[in-house]
Amino acid sequence: MGERILDVKNLEIDFHTYAGEVKAIRNVSFHLDKGETLAIVGESGSGKSVTTKSLMGLLANNARVKGGEILFHGTDLLKKTEKEMQSVRGKDIAMIFQDPMTSLDPTMKIGMQIAEPLIKHKHMEKKKALAQALEILKLVGIKDAEKRINDYPHQFSGGQRQRIVIAIALVCYPEILIADEPTTALDVTIQAQILDLMKELQAKIETSIIFITHDLGVVAGMADRVAVMYAGQIIEYGTVDEIFYNPQHPYTWGLLNSMPTLDSTKLEAIPGTPPDLLDPPKGDAFAARNPYAMKIDAEKQPPFFKVSETHYAATWLLHPDAPKITPPDEIVRRRKLFAEMQAKKVD
Incomplete structure (x- = not known):
């Protein structure tokens, strides 16, 4: 830029x-x-x-x-x-x-x-x-x-x-x-x-x-880059394409999952509530709501892991020793919807 x-x-x-x-x-x-x-x-x-x-x-x-x-x-x-x-x-x-x-x-x-x-x-x-x-x-x-x-x-x-x-x-x-x-x-x-x-x-x-x-739906047509915030911290950032096509943080998956779409009437809410920032957790702030959380998530804050030159995410799932987790099917489906939004943006 x-x-x-x-x-x-x-x-x-x-x-x-x-x-x-x-x-x-x-x-x-x-x-x-x-x-x-x-x-x-x-x-x-x-x-x-x-x-x-x-x-x-x-x-x-x-x-x-x-x-x-x-x-x-x-x-x-x-x-x-x-x-x-x-x-x-x-x-x-x-x-x-x-x-x-x-x-x-x-x-x-x-x-x-x-x-x-x-x-x-x-x-x-x-x-x-x-x-x-x-x-x-x-x-x-x-x-x-x-x-x-x-x-x-x-x-x-x-x-x-x-x-x-x-x-x-x-x-x-x-x-x-x-x-x-x-x-x-x-x-x-x-x-x-x-x-x-x-x-x-x-x-x-x-x-x-x-x-x-x-509202992530608004972002698709407006933004060049996206920073995802949770509990007072940025937990993932990248170009708009990277955040929609290749999201890495389970919280970003949750946000994408809760986006309404024309062909889906069912909205997936992220279970649980954000942590109390009077006493923030010492590990990953999203750990208590994260279905993929590991033991380390409760103990240590994850650093930013590099996904590409412009894309970083703070999740232990990106550590080389972490088990390989694939995003939920719904995220894959929404990628197609995002591609359609982007096509309209070009038109």
């Missing part, structure tokens, strides 16, 4: 609670190249949102970064003051949140909400900023944009509001766009439109996207 613009190294984040220290993010490392889309996937509570909020300096008051670096063009964002981060947020790194209604100010016309980042970050005069807001409103596909620029958020549908939130995030042409489950609240048809729109805009303004989701 191209130039590396973001490098997260050994990130550790704890949350201070009445019950004790929750070890929410445990030694997380990943990178992002210019113009690519990295998907971070995993169940709720796996640490996806906390990781990306730390990039923006938007962690809760009870969160503490215990270690690591977040290098944006070689500069550690964790060393910046709140005032310095304010000039990064929205201008260099922008975020689309899950629920557009909580991101939009109900008392302000949407044109002004889109123009605000331009006035703040680019010191643009109001008239010029509103003209640019109108352009991006058209770009994100709001019909009759000239009239609607003076409307308030409640006058738009859910899908339109999400388009407006995307317009606000993209108006300064940020280098990195973080999309935190941006289509969760939308129906499937609108969801597909929003995802297509994001890909289209990405090509136009050359932004890099970090896409957070629990």
